[in-house]
Amino acid sequence: MCLTGQYIHFQVHKCALSSNNSMVCFHCNSYCKLDSGWVRSVRPQKENLFLHVNDGSSLQSLQVVASSELNHRLLTFGSAVEISGSLVTSPSRKQEVELQADQIDVVGECNPVDFPFKIKKKHGLEYIRQFPHLRCRTNAFSSLLRIRSEATAAIQQYFKEKGFIQVHTPVLTSNDCEGAGELFQVEVSSKNQDEEGHQHFFSVPAYLTVSGQLHLEVMAGAFPGVYTFGPTFRAENSQSRRHLAEFYMVEAEISFTQSLEDLMKVMEDLFRSTTEHLLDQCPEDVALYHKHVITYTEAINILNSSSKKFAFKTDWGCDLQTEHEKYLVKHCGDFPLFVTDYPYALKPFYARDNQDQPLHTAAAVDLLVPGVGEMCGGSLREDRLDLLKTRLAQAGLDEAYGWYLDLRRFGSVPHGGFGMGFERYLQCVLGVDNIKDVIPFPRYSRSCLL
Numbered sequence: 344m345c346l347t348g349q350y351i352h353f354q355v356h357k358c359a360l361s362s363n364n365s366m367v368c369f370h371c372n373s374y375c376k377l378d379s380g381w382v383r384s385v386r387p388q389k390e391n392l393f394l395h396v397n398d399g400s401s402l403q404s405l406q407v408v409a410s411s412e413l414n415h416r417l418l419t420f421g422s423a424v425e426i427s428g429s430l431v432t433s434p435s436r437k438q439e440v441e442l443q444a445d446q447i448d449v450v451g452e453c454n455p456v457d458f459p460f461k462i463k464k465k466h467g468l469e470y471i472r473q474f475p476h477l478r479c480r481t482n483a484f485s486s487l488l489r490i491r492s493e494a495t496a497a498i499q500q501y502f503k504e505k506g507f508i509q510v511h512t513p514v515l516t517s518n519d520c521e522g523a524g525e526l527f528q529v530e531v532s533s534k535n536q537d538e539e540g541h542q543h544f545f546s547v548p549a550y551l552t553v554s555g556q557l558h559l560e561v562m563a564g565a566f567p568g569v570y571t572f573g574p575t576f577r578a579e580n581s582q583s584r585r586h587l588a589e590f591y592m593v594e595a596e597i598s599f600t601q602s603l604e605d606l607m608k609v610m611e612d613l614f615r616s617t618t619e620h621l622l623d624q625c626p627e628d629v630a631l632y633h634k635h636v637i638t639y640t641e642a643i644n645i646l647n648s649s650s651k652k653f654a655f656k657t658d659w660g661c662d663l664q665t666e667h668e669k670y671l672v673k674h675c676g677d678f679p680l681f682v683t684d685y686p687y688a689l690k691p692f693y694a695r696d697n698q699d700q701p702l703h704t705a706a707a708v709d710l711l712v713p714g715v716g717e718m719c720g721g722s723l724r725e726d727r728l729d730l731l732k733t734r735l736a737q738a739g740l741d742e743a744y745g746w747y748l749d750l751r752r753f754g755s756v757p758h759g760g761f762g763m764g765f766e767r768y769l770q771c772v773l774g775v776d777n778i779k780d781v782i783p784f785p786r787y788s789r790s791c792l793l
């Protein structure tokens with residue numbers, strides 16, 4: 344077990360100490376050996392040298408006490424150490440236990456002059472973003488990475504408990520699911536081109552996926568619920584605070600579904616259970632939940648009756664921009680907000696036509712959240728073959744999507760699904776302003792560091 348893990352374990356289980364650098368827990372019988380971590384602070388005093396050492400397993404650091412005679416020149420902020428000693432009850436009230444070190448070996452030095460992070464200084468996220476190779480050593484980013492990992496586990500657990508099948512949808516694909524042309528085309532190296540320089544790896548152009556939805560819809564023809572959770576790519580030329588060229592999306596498809604309410608229930612449940620898990624596992628980080636539902640038409644009315652001047656148009660039929668989404672969330676009490684029934688023309692070919700409504704809308708829903716705007720987008724899928732055929736033909740896509748029409752021909756079921764941007768979810772829960780600060784290696788227009 345790790346060093347801080349052991350410390351926490353000790354606190355929780357009130358383990359007995361032994362004298363030989365180890366401890367045995369009489370509750371769970373685990374046997375732990377003290378070992379290694381990174382120095383977070385160094386305080387030389389008259390008789391003793393006090394260090395705080397952290398191993399990345401939590402925000403907590405273990406206090407290490409060594410003799411002041413120890414040469415501490417190399418024990419600087421950020422250096423990597425291996426320690427042996429005994430875990431004892433601490434005389435101070437600040438911690439229950441501390442490690443009395445017999446020996447401290449510096450296994451990796453860290454020159455404090457060159458190291459971009461300084462002891463006891465709180466660096467802004469924008470500053471630490473400049474060091475993608477070192478930012479995991481800061482409290483803020485190591486905390487984010489633990490939360491990402493917990494949220495990933497919670498999402499998998501949610502779908503497993505609900506009986507969804509996880510499908511590994513492909514990263515390389517020949518479709519542009521969203522039809523927006525925001526595709527990264529995959530080129531083969533010159534070695535794999537023919538004499539005229541043509542690519543011949545796949546006989547059709549291949550792209551990095553913009554969404555696994557269409558592949559999930561294939562599987563929705565055989566399973567009640569399917570999901571995928573993987574990297575997604577969009578060649579959007581945007582420097583905004585909520586767009587990445589590579590992001591992780593959780594997508595689900597639910598068969599035998601005919602109502603947006605059913606979809607919203609899963610979207611809300613997923614959001615709620617993942618957040619509850621985070622609150623439980625990482626209590627210091629999060630707090631929220633409530634919801635509202637309005638239609639797109641109501642949203643437009645709210646925007647048009649506001650005295651606020653928006654940069655983008657708010658006529659019926661215009662897409663909601665981030666400024667509109669953020670305003671709507673604020674207007675509705677700063678809680679998560681569902682917006683339903685968007686204009687048909689704004690939605691991709693697969694969205695179900697709400698034929699019975701006076702204004703031409705699609706059965707589509709977005710979940711907007713505070714500080715971020717759109718976090719999830721979903722729709723019921725058009726399951727009526729004739730309507731789908733017409734729409735694909737109008738878009739000139741009928742030849743390419745013959746296979747998609749087959750899904751409606753053979754044992755089709757009413758279904759719907761949604762996608763949740765994982766980074767936007769983390770932005771929302773953690774209140775992080777810029778999406779680049781919730782992903783280990785951000786890729787965006789004009790930036791592909793490391």
Ligand code: 4AD
Binds near residue numbers: 719721722760
């Ligand atoms: O609304 P979008 O484009 O929907 C789809 O891709 C559907 N095919 C999903 C489905 O129904 N299976 O994207 C879904 C979510 C958005 O709500 C947003 O959270 C996130 O993906 N997203 C992005 N996140 C970061 N950077 C970008 N460039 C993003 N584009 C979309």
